[in-house]
Amino acid sequence: MFLKISNLSKLYADGTKALTNVNLNIENGMFGLLGPNGAGKSSLMRTISTLQEPSEGTIFLDDLDVINNKEDMRKVLGYLPQDFGFYPKVSAEDMLHHFAILKGISNKNERKEICDALLHQTNLFEVRKRYIGDYSGGMRQRFGIAQALLGNPKVVIVDEPTAGLDPQERNRFHNLLSEVGENIIVILSTHIVEDVRNLCSKMAVMNLGQVMFEGKTTDSLELLKGKIYSTIIAKEELEEFRKQHNVISTKVSEGKIIAHVINDSLPNSNFTAVNADLEDVYFSFINSNKN
């Protein structure tokens, strides 16, 4: 499986540029799409999921022209949107059967088998008779992934699935995702660096509708090797400090501020070199654009 996104742009009616000339090549496995809120991740996800029409560009899944052949794309797609709900007063089991039918799983036994399997594996089997409306956030997300996996999809798209989950539920969700399989494409969009670090071998960073980086996660760390320096400053100094240095991130710690800057060499002795982690990568792309 190979998903090729070429020159994809999206211009909204009000003139907002949601996507600008996006090119991505995605192979089987987990693919992380990292970017801040408003970076265009959701627009991209929706476009791949056939829910939005690009202004320009093409998307191909192997030979399948996704934009002009939405029906066929939907047959192999599992999609978990960022913000979704459920019909009120419908139990998880019924809801899953409902989606199974929408996905064309015609055989009754097969339908039962896969629904049960998914409920078991998302650990919802015990509570399958409960209304989804009564579920907690984590259970909802697990149910969301269950419905996305109905019908053996070849592409699974999950949009910000861990936002708002407590650490335990997030962990649980990561475990689930990591199992989803190596033989299909899973695109995970998130603004949480940790999600990508934990799960994805490949990733892209997006900001303001553009792809800032695409490649292996490990490669991205290489880019910044030896360029990230850290120092501690007082709060009052921050403004002045920003003017002098290329600050990519600041963190508050015990009343002081730990600032990471990007520079080819050690700026001065107040700084210590640090090993770049994914977070630095992320911030460096976002903030380099700002400059």
Add this chain to the structure above:
Amino acid sequence: MFKEIFLFELKQWLKRPAIYIYFVIFLTVSLLIGAAISGLFTGVTTDTNSHINSASAIAGILTSFSSDYLLGLITILVCVALMAGCVQKDFQYNCFSFYFTKPVSKFSYLIGRFSASFLLSIFVMMALLIGLWISLLLAPNNNNQLGEFKFANFFIPFVMFTLLNTFTIGALFFSIVTWTRNMTSGYVGSLIFLVIAGIARTITSDIDNKTLAAIIDPFGQQALDTVTEYWTPAESNTRMIPFNGYILYNRLFWFALSCGLIVITYFKFNFNQFLNPVKLFGRKNSERTSQPSKLIQSIGHLPKVTQVFNNAFACKQIVFLTKFEFKKITRSIFFYIMAVLAILLTVLISAFSGLIYGTETWPVTYTQLDLLGGIFTFFLMVMVIFYSGVTIWRERDCKVDELVGASPINNAIIFSSKYFAIMGLGIIMYLICIVTCIVLQATKGYYNFEIDLHIKSLLGMRIFSLMIVVALSLCMQVFFRNRYFGFFGMVLIMLGIPAILNAFDIALDLLKFNSSGSQMPYSDMNGFGHTVGTFFLYKFYWLGFVIVISTIAIAMYKRGKESTIKLRWKQTFKQFNLKYKLILLVGMFLFVGCGSIIYYNIRVLNPYKSEKEVEKLQVDFEKNYKKYQNEPQPRVVESNVQVDLYPDELKCNIKGFYYLKNKHKVAIKKIYININYEALIKNFEFNVSIKKIINDTSSGFYGFELNKDLAPGDSVKFDYDISYEPKNFIMKKQQTKIVYNGSFINNSLLPSIGYDPNSEIDDNTTREKYNLISKQRMAAINDTTAYGNTYISHDADWIRFECVVSTKEGQTAIAPGYLQKDWKKDNRHYFQYKMDSPILNFYSFLSANYEIKKDKWVNPLNKTNEVNIEIYYQKGHEYNIEKMIKGIKKSLDYYTKNFSPYQHKQVRILEFPRYSTFAQSFPNTIPFSEGIGFIAKLNNENIEEVDYTFYVTAHEVAHQWWAHQVIGANVQGSTLMSETMSQYSALMVMEKEYGQAAMRKFLKYEMNSYLQGRAMERRKEVPLMLCENQQYIHYNKGSVIMYALKDYLGEDSLNAALQRYIKKVAFQEPPFTTANDFYSFIKTATPDSLKETVKDLFERIVVFNNKVKNWSYTKTTNGKFKITATLSCIKTQNDSVGRAFDVKPNDWIDIGVFAKNEKHQNSYGEIIYLKKIKINGKEQKFELIVDKEPYMFGIDPLNKLIDKDNGDNSMDKNGKVIGGGIGDVGAVVVKAE
């Protein structure tokens, strides 16, 4: 904080286009309505006395914006859109936390929001005023339909009704939606409002429910009606709507209720509750602890499944999703509420719809079919429109739209499953009502359920209509980006298009959504009739239309986040494959094909004449031929005719001859023939040589010059051969005369002699437009030149009559006369009838498959005098046959004894289909509508019940004297001797049979009809003896006056006078008698003391307002009771537009004292005292001693005098006035000749 929230809300709305769109909608609709009323675009105006810009007229229009079904719906929609959601939206858009975490007081939040949206609603409603004002200001005024423009006439009704109604509706929706946080409850609330208004309207068909209806109508229209219904034109034009009485109570009641709701909402509301809405019967949210988490098992190895995307599975998907949607709709408390409402509606309408004079009707199945039309159909339509919004928006509302959108399911499947679910809803509602109807029938003791008929009507007709409405309603929701716009789109198509067509006088019903063509109601005699084909043709036309737009809607169906039409189209463009194109093509084919067939039929084949074209024809006729009006013409002295009816082909051939006699003193040179322009003329022939000089087929006017003059006293024979046949069944306006079973035609289809002035335009405003001189409704009573004709015929006096009527085998054909013989030939049945004595030139031909009941009347005073009685009726309508026979016998008893001998030897009653609801008296032959009398459900225990079957029968039999013996000249007042006297005669027969108690109710209805009728008078009201064929005068006022006259003069001396009059004028040759003659006999019988009273009755328009101010009694020492009372008597004399002038009363008026009626609170018990006393002042003290303990005291307690408010004539000892209210009477008018 209040101010901020208020202004913020206001600003939010004002920024959005919605509010302006609503404004424009209201402006347009009110402009159109104003234009239609005033003839702004068409220039069509008619004679009128009432101003269209008076306060009561404006109030009528404004209240109709709440209570009229469709107009009410758009008002309610705006209120729901603006007010219901004003708190709920915070939840919907997840911004409640912004408010709830801020220090906002409950008051500021709730009331701020509410008052802002209320203010906006008022802003939108202002469009009504502006629209009406503009359209009336621009209106043509050639008929003086406009009075002085007064701002108050518009503004005060607006405040009184529109403003308050908006507040009421808004308060209700705001409250229930805030409680339940569910918009559906708002929709249900609006339905409940419309149902209450519908019920209020329905129950007024029983006269005694007026008060209740006036109070419970949430929109105040019944209250307004009750207060203004008797206002004469003069009053309406000058009076302001009084803010007292019913209107005050009604407005206060609903205002208080609304305020109460808001107060309750205010106290019940807390910000917490907002997250946990009030659940109506919802299951308790049981607390469950979340499951202990287990280790996630491997998800990598899911069982393999096969995905199928073929047509077979698509069908299964549709079934599955339909079930899902259907469950979503029906497994909700709202569905149950609506089902209960539907049942309630059915039961209530059924209880009141069949009432005629307050008497029940047997619930034969067709009455039940009718129940499911009208308000119920509307109710269902509202449900369909609301649920379309709910279903189409369900995915988005539940935020499942992206999940569903990304799944491989076809738009067509989603759309059609929603479609079928709503169809299912409609069908379920119908079934619920059918079951209700059947139960109702059973409870009334009617067991002929005719379920097949229900099924035919449901499956055959209603479902087709439903299919079309549901499709459009769903499409509207797909096309619009806002569900309220979708609702409005739908309502405007159903309301706006007809309004536009109406305003511009375009009568092409192909443009009216879901039109059915010209339809006839179901009749037990004729079934669905010959319009079934037309119906389906129209339905296929509309089906084609909705197929086309549904296909487009499917292509545009919103999936995912694209909202612009262009992108949505692009999204699904690829799906638009051959299959879709084929369906689109089929739809187009149906739409265009059926549309063309219909158009060809109604416009080309059976050219329909618009009102204007007919007018033009009348004008041409008058301009061209009026000059011949006074040329002497021979008169018909014998008519001999063969009528061949072909019920299956809806046609008839008429062939026959007249003998025309020159009754003048001069020779006649030319003869003119007039005939219905629709007739096909095969032959006109005279037995003398003639020359055709006029041959005008479009007006149906022909002229012949005789080669040899027709000398006085000589006769000529005129032969004619004509036919009437439709070119096709599909017509703009359906004829109901010749039908499959139950044909009924009369001699107006035959040629008539000379210029017929009845074909002229009557309306003087219209005449003026065409430069015709204005015309009196009837010739003046002293115009002796008009005495030469009776008021029903301009070409004959008394004629010899003979005929042969043929019809298809199996039916019986009947005409006036005695059956000579009948024979069968070529599958046809021939009947020959002959009259043995001269009759008026007025006869009918009927044919149907009849049952016959025969009986015989023997004159109790002369055993040799026998009359055959025959009732021809539809099988299944046996209920009142015996009553009719009894009615005939009692009538013959009374009339032969008191008036004169009966001129015939038979009386026949013939049932005809209910396309018209009247009975009509032809010589010894009385066609009687299926819709009245035959299915009356009489309850013998109720002494006040009006047995109108008996009454109508007696009235029609009386016409054999009053019309067929005594017939007035063609001048004012002549219907006094036919209609009024038939009413009097019937009243006397009824009184003998049922006693005075039944009279009282009957006369009350009559008085009500009179008072309502005079309020609608377009030209001038006249005294009884100058009546110009006004039904409210000669029937309704006539009954009351004649009953009073009988009371003053005594039955015997009145009848003696009548007998002398009949003796003088019966069967007279011209000049014919007039009301002057008749009145002179009455005057002779009147003692001097009553001369003025009789003058009031016949020569003046006198209206009383009598009431008991107070009364009390004390027990006297000798065990008697002394009553002291203050009476008020206001007497007015009225002019022709209803301007009233006080006159000093000087009249003998009944004073009555009654015991308590244990059974009926509002009726009188035993009469303790009833005598006339002289009243000669506006207020009079009065003392009286009676033997028994009084309970009720009254002035004119039996309502013998015309009384503007006869509900307050009596008072019980506790000071409660009685008399019952007067409400609207069912629509039955008993016409007769």
